[in-house]
Amino acid sequence: MVKTFSKDANMQVVRRFFEVGPSKGDLQAADALLAPEFSLHTPLPTPGPGIEAMNNVITTCRAAFHGLQVTIEDMMADGDRVTCRFTARGVHNGEFMGLPPTGKGIEMTGIEIFRLRDGRIAELWGEANLMGLMQQLGILPGSPKE
Numbered sequence: 001m002v003k004t005f006s007k008d009a010n011m012q013v014v015r016r017f018f019e020v021g022p023s024k025g026d027l028q029a030a031d032a033l034l035a036p037e038f039s040l041h042t043p044l045p046t047p048g049p050g051i052e053a054m055n056n057v058i059t060t061c062r063a064a065f066h067g068l069q070v071t072i073e074d075m076m077a078d079g080d081r082v083t084c085r086f087t088a089r090g091v092h093n094g095e096f097m098g099l100p101p102t103g104k105g106i107e108m109t110g111i112e113i114f115r116l117r118d119g120r121i122a123e124l125w126g127e128a129n130l131m132g133l134m135q136q137l138g139i140l141p142g143s144p145k146e
Contacts, residue, residue, distance in 0.1 A: 003118050007077035010116045014082045015072060017114075017121060022070040022088070025062045027055050035120040042126040045097070054124070065090030065106060073109075082114045088128075092137055099137060108133045 005013075013033055021030030031051055038050045044060075046053035062068050068090035075084045088108045093101045110128030114121050134140040 005116065005119050007079075007082075009119065010080065010082050010114075011075055011077050013116060013119060013121065014075070014084060014114050018070050018072055018084070018086070021054070021058050022061065022068065025058060025068075027058060030054070030058065033121055035117055035122040037122060038120075039123045040126075041124065043128070043130065044126075060096070061088075064092060064094040064096035064101075066093040067091055080116050082116065084112050084114070086110055086112065096137075099139060102137050104137055106133055106136050108136075 017030055017033045020026040020033075034051050034054060036051075038054065040046055040050070040053045040057070042057065044057055047056050065088070068088060070086050070088045073085045073087055075082065077083075086109065088106070088110070090106055092099075092104050092106055095101065108129055109132070110126060112124055112126040115123040131140065135142050
């Protein structure tokens with residue numbers, strides 16, 4: 001039987017995930033918030049299925065961007081879904097998507113939709129402003145802040 005959790009409880013799970021996973025790199029704590037059948041849907045290359053894919057994204061991003069912090073700008077919930085608009089900040093000091101470190105600070109925005117089941121994250125769909133990130137790193141011309 002599937003338990004029903006309140007919107008506030010679901011939002012707390014997602015908030016905690018951002019705090020311990022992307023912002024702190026605590027994979028064990030983040031894994032505890034993911035359902036065993038977790039599925040990730042993002043435009044980033046993610047080796048491995050499920051929880052392994054999420055761990056690869058967190059590990060790769062934290063290795064590429066020193067001091068990575070992800071701030072939730074807006075959050076709303078409807079039923080078993082939680083949507084977040086976020087900003088990720090850090091310094092590009094490790095390889096990212098084949099790009100050697102530039103030493104540049106980054107500020108990337110994105111939106112993620114989470115589906116929760118039994119108080120855990122079962123699915124995540126994410127879209128990030130990768131074009132703006134590439135402009136900040138000097139790979140593409142222009143600047144999103146011009």
